[in-house]
Amino acid sequence: MSEMWLNMGPQHPMTHGLWNLRVKIDGEMILDCDPEMGYLHRGIEKISEDRHYNEVITLMDRCCYVAGLSWEHLYILSAEQALHLSPPERGDYIRTMCDEFQRIGSHLMWYAAFVQDIGLMTPFLYGMRDRDLILDLFQSYTGARMTYEYLRVGGVRNDLPPGFTDQARGVLDWLDKKFVDYDRLCLGSTIFRQRCDGLGVLSARDCVATGVTGPMLRSAGLKRDLRKDRPYSVYSQLDFDVAVADGADVTARYLVRMEEMRQSVRILRQVLDWLDRHPGPVLADRLPRWLGAPYAPQGREGYLLKRNYPKGLGFSSVEEPHGEAQAYVVNEGGEHPYRVKFRSPVFANLSAARHYLVGYHVADIPPIMGSVDVCVGEVDR
Amino acid sequence: MQPEELAKALAPVLGERLIGVETFVGTAGRVRFRPEAALDLFRFVRDDLGFRHLSMIGGIDWTGHREVFYVVWSDDAHQYAILSADLPADQPHIESATPVWESANWHERETWELVDIGFDHHPDLRHLLLPDGYAFHPLLRSFKLHEPEELEVKQRSV
Numbered sequence A: 001m002s003e004m005w006l007n008m009g010p011q012h013p014m015t016h017g018l019w020n021l022r023v024k025i026d027g028e029m030i031l032d033c034d035p036e037m038g039y040l041h042r043g044i045e046k047i048s049e050d051r052h053y054n055e056v057i058t059l060m061d062r063c064c065y066v067a068g069l070s071w072e073h074l075y076i077l078s079a080e081q082a083l084h085l086s087p088p089e090r091g092d093y094i095r096t097m098c099d100e101f102q103r104i105g106s107h108l109m110w111y112a113a114f115v116q117d118i119g120l121m122t123p124f125l126y127g128m129r130d131r132d133l134i135l136d137l138f139q140s141y142t143g144a145r146m147t148y149e150y151l152r153v154g155g156v157r158n159d160l161p162p163g164f165t166d167q168a169r170g171v172l173d174w175l176d177k178k179f180v181d182y183d184r185l186c187l188g189s190t191i192f193r194q195r196c197d198g199l200g201v202l203s204a205r206d207c208v209a210t211g212v213t214g215p216m217l218r219s220a221g222l223k224r225d226l227r228k229d230r231p232y233s234v235y236s237q238l239d240f241d242v243a244v245a246d247g248a249d250v251t252a253r254y255l256v257r258m259e260e261m262r263q264s265v266r267i268l269r270q271v272l273d274w275l276d277r278h279p280g281p282v283l284a285d286r287l288p289r290w291l292g293a294p295y296a297p298q299g300r301e302g303y304l305l306k307r308n309y310p311k312g313l314g315f316s317s318v319e320e321p322h323g324e325a326q327a328y329v330v331n332e333g334g335e336h337p338y339r340v341k342f343r344s345p346v347f348a349n350l351s352a353a354r355h356y357l358v359g360y361h362v363a364d365i366p367p368i369m370g371s372v373d374v375c376v377g378e379v380d381r
Numbered sequence B: 001m002q003p004e005e006l007a008k009a010l011a012p013v014l015g016e017r018l019i020g021v022e023t024f025v026g027t028a029g030r031v032r033f034r035p036e037a038a039l040d041l042f043r044f045v046r047d048d049l050g051f052r053h054l055s056m057i058g059g060i061d062w063t064g065h066r067e068v069f070y071v072v073w074s075d076d077a078h079q080y081a082i083l084s085a086d087l088p089a090d091q092p093h094i095e096s097a098t099p100v101w102e103s104a105n106w107h108e109r110e111t112w113e114l115v116d117i118g119f120d121h122h123p124d125l126r127h128l129l130l131p132d133g134y135a136f137h138p139l140l141r142s143f144k145l146h147e148p149e150e151l152e153v154k155q156r157s158v
Helices: A044-048 A053-063 A068-083 A089-117 A121-142 A164-187 A190-196 A204-210 A250-277 A300-308 A345-351 A353-357 A362-372 A376-380 B003-017 B035-047 B104-115
Strands: A003-008 A020-026 A029-036 A312-320 A323-331 A339-343 B018-022 B030-033 B053-061 B065-074 B079-088 B093-095 B118-120
Touching: A020 A362, A029 A353, A029 A362, A044 A053, A044 A339, A053 A068, A053 A376, A068 A089, A068 A312, A068 A323, A068 A339, A089 A121, A089 A164, A089 A250, A089 A362, A121 A164, A164 A190, A164 A250, A190 A250, A190 A362, A250 A362, A312 B079, A323 A345, A323 B053, A323 B065, A339 A345, A339 B053, A345 A362, A345 A376, A345 B104, A353 A362, B003 B018, B003 B030, B003 B035, B030 B035, B035 B065, B035 B079, B035 B093, B053 B104, B065 B104, B079 B093, B104 B118
Parallel strands: B030 B079, B093 B118
Antiparallel strands: A003 A020, A020 A029, A312 A323, A323 A339, B018 B030, B053 B065, B065 B079
């Protein structure tokens, strides 16, 4: 047979976003591949240099459209370090709650899209239905279902509405029951097992060499989770396990993500209990007004601060639903960050595509790429 | 690992080429090195200090010079370290980290096209996020957001 390059994308049911997977094939065999990115590049790092610190949060929601709150948290942690600020404890707990609900929401979106790729329609509808419950919760306290703009330098924008924790517990109870159904629909399905077992294998050694993180890394048996290894926010005070599997294939990634959702439910129950017991402020007081904060006290003091504000560097790293995201913020004493740099986990996971695609068949591409959980918004930024 | 320990471990290997190790909250330290030490430092940091995971590479355009920084992670110490080198503003370039960390590939392509830092002996230095033939480097301070630039995009050759 003759070799040829095949473009899968930028418009293809497999891509789930705007990118192009170029594969070199011989008949049905994949010989080489070259992901082509940049179709969604909006220059978020450049635009950030022209915004107030709090205005960058708007862009973070657009970084990953299924995990906006996790990206807001990432940026906020690093901006706070650069600006020498810290949030009140209740604000920190609310951020953790946002993170974990976002993790379940993102994984449900992944679940829905992934199983649909391999031809199962019922789980897709189940996943989308249950994700809506989480979006309803987000809507009740952020006012938005997708682009939240909720976290602030120094805390969060507003407190939770009355009755929120009870509503949230209801959602968790429902999800706990539904996770059993999910597993039965997928792991009990012969089609699912035949299309996923033993595909897209990426060993732990290759994962480390190519910078792969998140569920893909944990599916190879490496127990690495920043929430445990380098606890940020309030994770050191919460009790949970790190989900790992040892197959390193598509099924193993499925198992890791499902277990992560169960662990997130466990974390959320603890956080909700804490929030019930500890009312208090959610935003630090005495924030400098030049942050662009309409809620900060007015007066000359704020303006003086800007001129004398100490410079700083901020570096943060969070376990985002897709893997390890990092931010590097340089504060040179102005109203705007001097430089903002983000590390997207999917960026690294995709750059390793050659390792987990070559040697498999063309028909294996949708399940393998589905198990990577590509979010183009954060790759291209 | 503390910045002092890091400095003590690196000094015999790099000698003059190590400028210093600064404190950076939340990491093992910020290692400032001269660009000619790049590969020696990367190999030592990976093999002897256990920083086997390269997380990201980024560039900063300062007034008068450019900076390239590497964020590395150690699974044993559960710590990050930041390696940073200052490069001249005129044709800044540094040795590619791809022989040491394979993951450097895409990060270097991105830094090259956005911040205009060259990576010598990179296996595949092509545009990643920007169109082929794009003549500007958007993350330089001289690239202003408010003045639209005229650009010419070459056809991608397949």
